[in-house]
Amino acid sequence: xxxxxxxxxxxxxxxxxxxxxxxxxxxxxxxxxxxxxxxxxxxxxxxxxxxxxxxxxxxxxxxxxxxxxxxxxxxxxxxxxxxxxxxxxxxxxxxxxxxxxxxxxxxxxxxxxxxxxxxxxxxxxxxxxxxxxxxxxxxxxxxxxxxxxxxxxxxxxxxxxxxxxxxxxxxxxxxxxxxxxxxxxxxxxxxxxxxxxxxxxxxxxxxxxxxxxxxxxxxxxxxxxxxxxxxxxxxxxxxxxxxxxxxxxxxxxxxxxxxxxxxxxxxxxxxxxxxxxxxxxxxxxxxxxxxxxxxxxxxxxxxxxxxxxxxxxxxxxxxxxxxxxxxxxxxxxxxxxxxxxxxxxxxxxxxxxxxxxxxxxxxxxxxxxxxxxxxxxxxxxxxxxxxxxxxxxxxxxxxxxxx
Amino acid sequence: xxxxxxxxxxxxxxxxxxxxxxxxxxxxxxxxxxxxxxxxxxxxxxxxxxxxxxxxxxxxxxxxxxxxxxxxxxxxxxxxxxxxxxxxxxxxxxxxxxxxxxxxxxxxxxxxxxxxxxxxxxxxxxxxxxxxxxxxxxxxxxxxxxxxxxxxxxxxxxxxxxxxxxxxxxxxxxxxxxxxxxxxxxxxxxxxxxxxxxxxxxxxxxxxxxxxxxxxxxxxxxxxxxxxxxxxxxxxxxxxxxxxxxxxxxxxxxxxxxxxxxxxxxxxxxxxxxxxxxxxxxxxxxxx
Numbered sequence: 053x054x055x056x057x058x059x060x061x062x063x064x065x066x067x068x069x070x071x072x073x074x075x076x077x078x079x080x081x082x083x084x085x086x087x088x089x090x091x092x093x094x095x096x097x098x099x100x101x102x103x104x105x106x107x108x109x110x111x112x113x114x115x116x117x118x119x120x121x122x123x124x125x126x127x128x129x130x131x132x133x134x135x136x137x138x139x140x141x142x143x144x145x146x147x148x149x150x151x152x153x154x155x156x157x158x159x160x161x162x163x164x165x166x167x168x169x170x171x172x173x174x175x176x177x178x179x180x181x182x183x184x185x186x187x188x189x190x191x192x193x194x195x196x197x198x199x200x201x202x203x204x205x206x207x208x209x210x211x212x213x214x215x216x217x218x219x220x221x222x223x224x225x226x227x228x229x230x231x232x233x234x235x236x237x238x239x240x241x242x243x244x245x246x247x248x249x250x251x252x253x254x255x256x257x258x259x260x261x262x263x264x265x266x267x268x269x270x271x272x273x274x275x276x277x278x279x280x281x282x283x284x285x286x287x288x289x290x291x292x293x294x295x296x297x298x299x300x301x302x303x304x305x306x307x308x309x310x311x312x313x314x315x316x317x318x319x320x321x322x323x324x325x326x327x328x329x330x331x332x333x334x335x336x337x338x339x340x341x342x343x344x345x346x347x348x349x350x351x352x353x354x355x356x357x358x359x360x361x362x363x364x365x366x367x368x369x370x371x372x373x374x375x376x377x378x379x380x381x382x383x384x385x386x387x388x389x390x391x392x393x394x395x396x397x398x399x400x401x402x403x404x405x406x407x408x409x410x411x412x413x414x415x416x417x418x419x420x421x422x423x424x425x426x427x428x429x430x431x432x433x434x435x436x437x438x439x440x441x442x443x444x445x446x447x448x449x450x451x452x453x454x455x
Numbered sequence: 456x457x458x459x460x461x462x463x464x465x466x467x468x469x470x471x472x473x474x475x476x477x478x479x480x481x482x483x484x485x486x487x488x489x490x491x492x493x494x495x496x497x498x499x500x501x502x503x504x505x506x507x508x509x510x511x512x513x514x515x516x517x518x519x520x521x522x523x524x525x526x527x528x529x530x531x532x533x534x535x536x537x538x539x540x541x542x543x544x545x546x547x548x549x550x551x552x553x554x555x556x557x558x559x560x561x562x563x564x565x566x567x568x569x570x571x572x573x574x575x576x577x578x579x580x581x582x583x584x585x586x587x588x589x590x591x592x593x594x595x596x597x598x599x600x601x602x603x604x605x606x607x608x609x610x611x612x613x614x615x616x617x618x619x620x621x622x623x624x625x626x627x628x629x630x631x632x633x634x635x636x637x638x639x640x641x642x643x644x645x646x647x648x649x650x651x652x653x654x655x656x657x658x659x660x661x662x663x664x665x666x667x668x669x670x671x672x673x674x675x676x677x678x679x680x681x682x683x684x685x686x687x688x689x690x691x692x693x694x695x696x697x698x699x700x701x702x703x704x705x706x707x708x709x710x711x712x713x714x715x716x717x718x719x720x721x722x723x724x725x726x727x728x729x730x731x732x733x734x735x736x737x738x739x740x741x742x743x
Contacts, residue, residue: 105572106572106673106674107572108572109571109572109573238721264717265717266713266720267720267721269678270721271669271670271678272471272709274467274470274471274599274710275464275467275468275709275710275711275713275714276713276714277593278460278463278464278467278593278714279460279714281590281592281593282457282460282590282592282593284592294574294672295574295670295672295675297574298574298576298670298672299669299670302576302668302670303668306579306586306594306596306598306599307586307593307594307595307596308586308588308592308593308594308595308596309592309593312591312592313592324573324574325574327575327576328573328574328575328576328670328671329576330576330578
């Protein structure tokens, strides 16, 4: 069974309507066209994203927002009809290379988009570095993808793990915090996120009293909370997401620490989990490259359009998907759909200016977004925009030789 | 390290240990008496947690959720024993592992279909939603102490049932020699069903009362299963007393491992297990 038919069968109706509708419209227009034979071949876009498992909702939001961006511009890329080929990567790193090859070698896709999980994304990076396929990463924040392993054909439209937490250092320093305890899970994303905060905080002259790393995905935090209470730092900065974020925020509050030692985090601490965290998260300050109520017209329009197309609310993943779609539209228009002119295509991408719901952004030399990072606060169970924590922040791209 | 800090960490360790005991006791009972390796034991913990989430959001009270949810979990335990586990008593462990592993997949998929992949929280019951002030920075949540008290009460109740009642005598006898018990005219089928359902019920109850402390998320069952097997192996298979002591040991090893040797926190528990098994290969209270 080909990846396309499999994903078609397992796909819910709403999304099938979105993609299928576009495909049907495309087919109809092809039939009616007077010069059928003169039509260029369809452009193949490979989508390697999680469509099952824990990250399925993220994969779906990225996909739907990306197709929304393309359909807004007529559903074509550089004047060519688009064929989407989907593969469910199951967020399974051990199948990463195999799934990538299915699309790159098997389906010979012109553009590859993926994925959410950093481990899987690194497998994709390895393959496209060999094969030369253009890869757009719509989420995975692993530093190396636009760092030591950066390449002319690899673009990231989301963030690097370092980025969202770096600006919190200045926010906390300005609030008078000098001695800070950091805490995360002991895994790559956690290390990189805490690294971003540390870089900023020590450069300002602040001190990291202790750097606590809990084995992943352990959620028994009580021993460390007792330790934090005895260390009495000015504040605590953490990186947690999902179930761990819910548990940590609730435990921290229940231990009475919120009143005496303020808690801060990267935005993932309060993204998609606020309902489960309940009142324990109220008032938390976090930094991220997006917040749902960002006051700009593009964001307002996108929120409404996305809701209309999918009946779901926007989130940071949808925005990243939307920008991936916008980038494809811009770059392929610039080369008039000729994906074989790779250096021209990559130059067009590199110079793209994305008018995003998260604000305008451009690519760094390492091909990661140079973007604003926002300070957000939890008010009445929602993340609310406070201010720009850092204007036009670029990842340090350690080890990247693209110049 | 100051004494207050150490005693607080001991409290943390015991607390974690008591909760582990509640889950592991069911596992060791089923293991010891029915000779069944029940990998799906963690699923009952997961089912308990999701029942607590679902029923609390419906009824608004964790107490009601437990009163309604616990009988449901027991019924599910009875059904699983009657329809599946019963067929395995005569089979080898590999078959049991295959079936109960399959059950994990079925229960996880059912959870995904019914509740999705989101993380859920269960609010702490209003009357216990307070903290006791310990130092100028740290308070202790009352609900954590309540959970420990419930665990201790259950430890005591289990002790009474197993040591002081006729049913307990049958259970103890069944753990020693299943065939002889049957020859003595005790209905071993009914006893097995009861033990399995009780084990499932204990795991589900643990999931329910722990739900406000942890969060409710997919895969919560597997996470707890491994550490429970460690408890059962250290304590000696089939020994409730062993499971109790082992659970407290594991709780303390985990807590102090994290604080004293953070670099090796994830191996602290397994190092303790390895040392104890070197000393007593059958576990603390296991029969050789």
